[in-house]
Amino acid sequence: MLRILYQTLRTGTVTEKMLPEADKEIEIVGNALKEEVHKRFHHSLTIREIDAGSCNGCELEIHAMNNPYYDCERFGVHFTASPRFADVLFVTGPVSRNMEIALKRTVDAAPDPKIVVAVGDCAACGGAFGTSYASLGAVENVVPVDVKVPGCPPSPAALIRALLEAVGRS
Amino acid sequence: MVAPHFKQVLVEKVLVEQVLAEQFGDLLRTSDASRDGVLILSLPADEIHEAARILKKSGGRLSAEWATDDTPFGRELALWTAFAVPNVPDSGPDAGPDTKIDRFILIRSDVPLSNPAFPTLTGHFAAAYRFERIILSFFGIDSIGHPDRRPWIRHEDWPDGFFPLRKDAPIDAPFVRSNGSYEWIRGEGEGVYEIPVGPVHAGIIEPGHFRFQAVGETILNLEERLGYVHKGIEKRFESLPWTEGARLAGRISGDSTVAHALAWCRAVEDMAGLLVPPRGVWLRALFLERERIANHLGDIGAIANDAAFAFLLAQLSRLREDVLRLNKRLFGHRLLMDMIVPGGAAADLDAKGIEAIRTEMDRLSAEFERLVVIYDENPSLQDRVATTGVVTKKTAADLGLVGFAARASGISSDRRVRFPFPPYDELKVSEAIRHSGDVNDRVWVRIEEVRESIRLIREILARLPGGSALPSDGLSIRPQPGRTGLGIVEGWRGEIVTWVQAGPSGKVSRVMVRDPSQVNWLGLERAVLGNIVPDFPLCNKSFNQSYSGHDM
Numbered sequence: 001m002l003r004i005l006y007q008t009l010r011t012g013t014v015t016e017k018m019l020p021e022a023d024k025e026i027e028i029v030g031n032a033l034k035e036e037v038h039k040r041f042h043h044s045l046t047i048r049e050i051d052a053g054s055c056n057g058c059e060l061e062i063h064a065m066n067n068p069y070y071d072c073e074r075f076g077v078h079f080t081a082s083p084r085f086a087d088v089l090f091v092t093g094p095v096s097r098n099m100e101i102a103l104k105r106t107v108d109a110a111p112d113p114k115i116v117v118a119v120g121d122c123a124a125c126g127g128a129f130g131t132s133y134a135s136l137g138a139v140e141n142v143v144p145v146d147v148k149v150p151g152c153p154p155s156p157a158a159l160i161r162a163l164l165e166a167v168g169r170s
Numbered sequence: 171m172v173a174p175h176f177k178q179v180l181v182e183k184v185l186v187e188q189v190l191a192e193q194f195g196d197l198l199r200t201s202d203a204s205r206d207g208v209l210i211l212s213l214p215a216d217e218i219h220e221a222a223r224i225l226k227k228s229g230g231r232l233s234a235e236w237a238t239d240d241t242p243f244g245r246e247l248a249l250w251t252a253f254a255v256p257n258v259p260d261s262g263p264d265a266g267p268d269t270k271i272d273r274f275i276l277i278r279s280d281v282p283l284s285n286p287a288f289p290t291l292t293g294h295f296a297a298a299y300r301f302e303r304i305i306l307s308f309f310g311i312d313s314i315g316h317p318d319r320r321p322w323i324r325h326e327d328w329p330d331g332f333f334p335l336r337k338d339a340p341i342d343a344p345f346v347r348s349n350g351s352y353e354w355i356r357g358e359g360e361g362v363y364e365i366p367v368g369p370v371h372a373g374i375i376e377p378g379h380f381r382f383q384a385v386g387e388t389i390l391n392l393e394e395r396l397g398y399v400h401k402g403i404e405k406r407f408e409s410l411p412w413t414e415g416a417r418l419a420g421r422i423s424g425d426s427t428v429a430h431a432l433a434w435c436r437a438v439e440d441m442a443g444l445l446v447p448p449r450g451v452w453l454r455a456l457f458l459e460r461e462r463i464a465n466h467l468g469d470i471g472a473i474a475n476d477a478a479f480a481f482l483l484a485q486l487s488r489l490r491e492d493v494l495r496l497n498k499r500l501f502g503h504r505l506l507m508d509m510i511v512p513g514g515a516a517a518d519l520d521a522k523g524i525e526a527i528r529t530e531m532d533r534l535s536a537e538f539e540r541l542v543v544i545y546d547e548n549p550s551l552q553d554r555v556a557t558t559g560v561v562t563k564k565t566a567a568d569l570g571l572v573g574f575a576a577r578a579s580g581i582s583s584d585r586r587v588r589f590p591f592p593p594y595d596e597l598k599v600s601e602a603i604r605h606s607g608d609v610n611d612r613v614w615v616r617i618e619e620v621r622e623s624i625r626l627i628r629e630i631l632a633r634l635p636g637g638s639a640l641p642s643d644g645l646s647i648r649p650q651p652g653r654t655g656l657g658i659v660e661g662w663r664g665e666i667v668t669w670v671q672a673g674p675s676g677k678v679s680r681v682m683v684r685d686p687s688q689v690n691w692l693g694l695e696r697a698v699l700g701n702i703v704p705d706f707p708l709c710n711k712s713f714n715q716s717y718s719g720h721d722m
Contacts, residue, residue: 057424134402
C-alpha cells in the first residue's frame with residue numbers, strides 16, 4: 001500500500017491543462033464546449049463506441065482518450081457499455097458485410113437525438129479497404145453520419161477536438 | 171544403461187525429409203525454390219495426411235494451411251501446408267542448442283476443380299480445425315473427415331456457392347444475403363444455461379460473438395464465433411501492386427502494424443530476391459521492439475484493470491503514452507504505421523533521436539520496475555490472476571499455440587530465437603518462458619519481454635549501422651512468374667506467417683497471412699473451462715487477441 005501511495009505522489013498530476021497540438025482557438029472552443037456539455041447534456045456526455053470493421057488502430061487511440069494525459073472525463077465525457085445511454089456514437093472501420101446488421105441495430109438502439117461520428121479514414125471514406133464483397137466502405141453508406149474525423153488513426157487530441165465539434169453542431 | 175538411450179537419440183536424429191523421401195519415393199518432389207531454412211515439397215493431396223503424421227512425430231507443428239487458385243497458371247486448385255519442424259528432433263531436456271532452431275517445410279498439393287477435396291489434417295493437428303473451415307468457406311475445397319463442416323468467418327447469410335478467393339469471383343461480386351442458419355453447440359442438463367455475448371461488446375473492443383454454457387458461475391463450454399470484421403483483405407491484396415501491399419498489411423491488425431508490415435515486406439523480399447541495407451534491417455527491429463513494449467505496457471495495465479486494480483492501468487497507460495509520443499516526435503506516427511516498406515525502413519534516426527530513446531529507456535525501465543513490484547506484491551490482484559485461465563503445456567502443444575500464450579505454458583516459440591530473422595541472428599534474444607500457463611504467467615512473460623525489449627533497443631542503438639535505410643538505387647519488385655516468398659516475424663502477440671505468390675505476369679496472385687490470433691483463439695476456449703464467468707474478461711484480456719487479424 002505504501003508503495004502505491006508513494007508512486008501516486010511521485011507521479012503527481014500528469015493530466016494536461018491544454019490539449020496537445022491544440023492552438024488557442026481550439027482552446028477557446030474547447031472551453032466553450034465544455035460549458036455546452038455541462039449545460040445541454042446535464043454535465044454528462046455519453047459515448048458508445050462501435051467497431052464496424054476496424055483494424056483496431058482507432059480503438060487504441062479512443063482508449064488513449066481515457067489515459068491520465070487526456071482524461072476526457074474531466075470534460076464530462078465518458079464511454080458507456082449500452083447504446084441506450086448514448087448521446088454520441090463513435091463508429092470506426094469500413095463497415096464490414098458481417099457487421100452491417102449489428103451496426104444498424106446498435107445505432108437504432110441509441111435514443112434520438114444522437115450524434116454519429118465516423119472515426120478514422122476508413123469510417124470517413126473507406127480507407128485502405130475500400131468497397132468489396134466484404135466491405136461496404138464508409139459508415140455513411142450504411143447509417144447517417146454527422147461528423148467525420150480523418151486520420152489513420154486520428155490522435156486522441158484530434159478525437160477530443162472532433163467531439164467538441166460534434167457537440168457544437170448538435 | 172546409457173548406450174540404448176544414446177542409440178535411440180541417434181536414430182531419431184535422421185532428418186525428417188529423409189523419412190518423407192523413403193515413405194513417398196517418387197511421389198515426393200523437392201522444389202528448386204527451396205532455400206536455407208525453407209524446404210518446399212510437393213506431394214499428392216491424398217498423401218498429405220500421412221506426411222502430417224510423420225512431421226508431427228518429429229516434433230513438427232502445423233503453422234499454416236491454405237489454398238490457392240492456380241487457374242491463371244493453367245493448373246487447378248492447390249493446398250499448401252506449412253510445418254515448423256525443429257532442426258534436430260527435440261530429444262529431451264538435455265538437448266543441444268540447435269533443437270532451438272526451427273525449419274519450415276512447405277508442401278504443395280494439387281487439388282482438382284472437379285473434385286475439390288483432400289483428407290483432413292485435424293486428426294494430427296488441432297490448428298487444422300479452423301484452417302480447413304476457412305479453406306472450405308473461401309475456396310469451396312472440402313476436407314474429408316473434418317468433424318465440423320460449418321463455415322468459418324463466412325457467415326451463414328452469405329450467398330450460396332460464392333467462394334471469394336477463387337479467381338472467377340470478382341472482388342466486388344454482388345452480395346445477396348441468403349437465409350442460412352448456424353448450428354450452435356448446445357449444453358443440456360439441469361441448471362445449464364447459456365450466455366450469448368456480442369458481436370457488439372461492452373467496452374471499446376472489436377466485435378465477436380461468444381456463447382457460454384454455464385452452471386451457476388462455472389463455465390462448462392465457450393464457443394467463439396468470429397468473422398465480424400472480415401474485410402476481404404487477402405482478396406484486396408490481389409488487386410494491389412506490390413508497392414502498395416505494405417500499407418494494407420500494416421492495417422491487418424492496427425496494434426501489430428509494424429509486425430505485419432515487416433512480415434509482408436520480408437515475404438516480398440524473399441520472393442523477389444531484394445536486399446535490405448543493414449541500417450534498414452536494424453531500424454525495423456527497433457520499430458518492432460517499440461511496438462512490443464507499447465502493447466505489453468497497455469495490456470498489463472488493462473489486465474490489472476479487469477481485476478479492478480485501476481491504479482496499474484493509469485500508471486502503465488501513462489508509460490505507453492510516453493512511448494507513443496516519442497514515436498510521433500521522432501518518426502511521425504504514434505503507432506509507427508507505414509514505417510516499414512519493401513527494401514527497408516521509411517523513417518530514420520539522427521544522433522539526437524538516439525539520445526532521446528536512450529533517455530526514454532532509462533526512465534521507462536526505472537518506472538516499470540517499480541510498477542512490477544506493485545503488481546507482484548498486491549495480494550488482491552494475485553488472488554485473481556494466479557491459477558486463473560490455465561492452459562497446460564500439453565494443451566498448448568496440442569493446439570499449436572504461438573507467441574507469449576505458448577511461452578506462458580512452457581513452450582519455446584519465439585521466432586526471434588527459433589527462426590531468427592535479421593538482425594535477431596546477431597542480437598541473441600533471451601526467450602521468456604514460464605510454466606503455469608495461467609493469467610499471471612501470461613503477464614509475467616510479457617513483463618520479462620518488456621525488460622528484454624528495453625535491453626534490445628539499447629543494443630540496437632549502440633550497434634546501428636551507418637548508411638541509408640533504403641536501397642540507394644531505388645526499388646523494383648519484378649518477381650519471376652509463380653515465384654513464392656515466405657515472411658516469418660515474431661510480433662508482440664507471436665508468430666506471423668505471411669506468404670506471397672506472384673502470378674504469370676509477375677503481379678500479385680495470392681497473399682496468405684496467418685496472424686497469431688488465428689491459432690491462439692483456440693487457446694482461450696480451453697483456458698476458460700471450469701473458471702467462473704466473471705473471470706472471462708480477465709482470461710480474454712490475458713490473451714488479448716486480434717479480431718481483425720483473425721477475420722482478415
